[in-house]
Amino acid sequence: MSALVGTAVGSLAAWLWLLLGQGFFWRTDVRLPPRADPAPGDWPPVCVVVPARDEAAVLGASLPSLLGQDYPGRAEVFLVDDGSSDGTGELARELARRHGGLPLTVDTPGEPPAGWTGKLWAVRHGIALARARRPEYLLLTDADIAHAPDSLRTLVAAARTGDFDAVSQMARLRAESRWERLVVPAFVYFFAQLYPFRRIGRRGTRTAAAAGGCVLLRSETAERARIPEAIRHAVIDDVALARAVKDGGGHIWLGLAERADSVRPCPRLRDLWRMVSRSAYAQLRHHPLLLAGTVAGLALVYLAPPVTLVAGLAAGSGPAALAGGTAWLVMAATYVPMLRYYRCPLWLAPLLPFTAFLYLLMTVDSAVQHHRGRGAAWKGRTYARPGTAPDALPEEG
Known part of the structure; x- marks a missing residue:
């Protein structure tokens, strides 16, 4: 007893x-911080990097939302086709022809070398393409995230106003089926319990996390923190990215999304x-x-x-x-x-x-x-634990 x-x-x-x-952690009022729009003509250039592997099923609902951003400054989209077998790259080009909007570049990096996850290898390739345009900010977003027309504008304004090196939003995941309603809100609840959003945004705290579906990152910060090279083997890449930024003295913010939603359905428990x-x-x-x-x-x-x-x-x-x-x-x-x-x-x-x-x-x-050797598997790839991954970076081409 x-x-x-x-x-x-x-x-x-x-x-x-x-x-x-x-x-x-249980409060849900951590939304984009107060922001003021830059003066006309002072909006910084932004490049959007979208890693995509076999995303044809969701791309029609997500990519047009990026191409249709009403951003007042210079912006363009780089979709990196990570070895898709379902025609993701071809569909992206067709959507750009059909919808117009921001310029779109579709490219492929080839298979990732040992020590890299496929997503981060694709992100590395996209960032390398984007740097030729000399953007002030990079928006790293997943291929299943649909953005409201003013999403990019509000993210940049928040980053500028609060002097944040990274601004990330936890996109609202789909919660329509019975199992989604049971499991999905708890997923975000548990995440916030591990990484309280209020602590993340405070300077001087060690708590660091981001939501990989929507991260606006200052280009200079990414270069200084060696992103994504420094986190190349991370399976949970969003938390690793935030830690790298914060360890380098960067100021980050994470909250719940108002203008970004996942369109990926997960209706079944499996x-x-x-x-x-x-x-x-x-x-x-x-x-x-x-x-x-x-x-x-x-x-x-x-x-x-x-x-x-x-x-x-x-x-x-x-x-x-x-x-x-x-x-x-x-x-x-x-x-x-x-x-x-x-x-x-x-x-x-x-x-x-x-x-x-x-x-x-x-x-x-x-x-x-x-x-059993099948851990951290996603879309045909299985990743080794970080301790078994080679530490040597691939040579630059």
């Missing part, structure tokens, strides 16, 4: 600390499972002890509240039931703002323990797949 009460009280203590001591499990173990640096600690932490924080509530009621332990029930209530309350942001029904809030259990299983599966 004392173990049951202790577990319930420990879980409640963890939730009270998360509620008040983890940068108010689609979402693959999205999470492909990189979950990489987040833990492929370390078994970190995996064990994560599983124990998820169990204490997310699974213990409903379990101790039910067990306490069954065993007649009022303290265990009270502490477990209160922890569950605090958990659900902190999840409500994210559900509102995603326009999902609020009755999903009490189901967060079940969703967390799914994430626990996805994380364990990620470790199992890694040890």
Whole structure:
């Protein structure tokens, strides 16, 4: 009985600390900071780099939104076709002919050498093409992200006004199917819990993260931080990019998007499972002890509240039931703002323990797949753990 009460009280203590001591991660009001438009004629040049591998299914909904940006300054788009087999490059050219708008360059970098992930090799190629245009900013955005017409304008204005070296927005992911509504808001909720947005934007803090789907990066900062060469083997490249910028003294900002949405559907549980499990173990640096600690932490924080509530009621332990029930209530309350942001029904809030259990299983599966040699696999490529990747950079051509 004392173990049951202790577990319930420990879980409640963890939730009270998360509620008040983890940068108010559960609040969803971190949006683009105050901004002022540059004077006419003073808008800096921007190049948009879009790495794309087998994205024909979503490109028709995303690329026209980039080509149609109403940016007042000079801007152009570089789509880097990363060895697609579905006609991604050809479709991109056809969309540019059909829709017009910003100039589009489509190119391919060839297969990535050892030590590089495919996406970052494509980003490297796109940045190299863009540098010939001498842009002040680079917008790194994924091929499944649709932007509102003023997205680029507002990102640049925010970066200029706040003197940020990187401004990133967590694009609103699709949450339409039953499984998407159950899993997707929790994905962003857990991310914010690990990397509280308010801390990221403060100078002098070590917390660093970005959302790879939408990152406006100062060109000078990218060159100084050796991006993407310095993070060439990173599977979770957005967090690695933010860390490289911040370690170099850069000022970064991350918040929830108002003008960028993912158009990639993941209607089935197996689609979402693959999205999470492909990189979950990489987040833990492929370390078994970190995996064990994560599983124990998820169990204490997310699974213990409903379990101790039910067990306490069954065993007649009022303290265990009270502490477990209160922890569950605090958990659900902190999840409500994210559900509102995603326009999902609020009755999903009490189901967060079940969703967390799914994430626990996805994380364990990620470790199992890694040890079977199938970890960090995406679109036909499997990446080695960073410690096994060669450190030598490829020679410049």
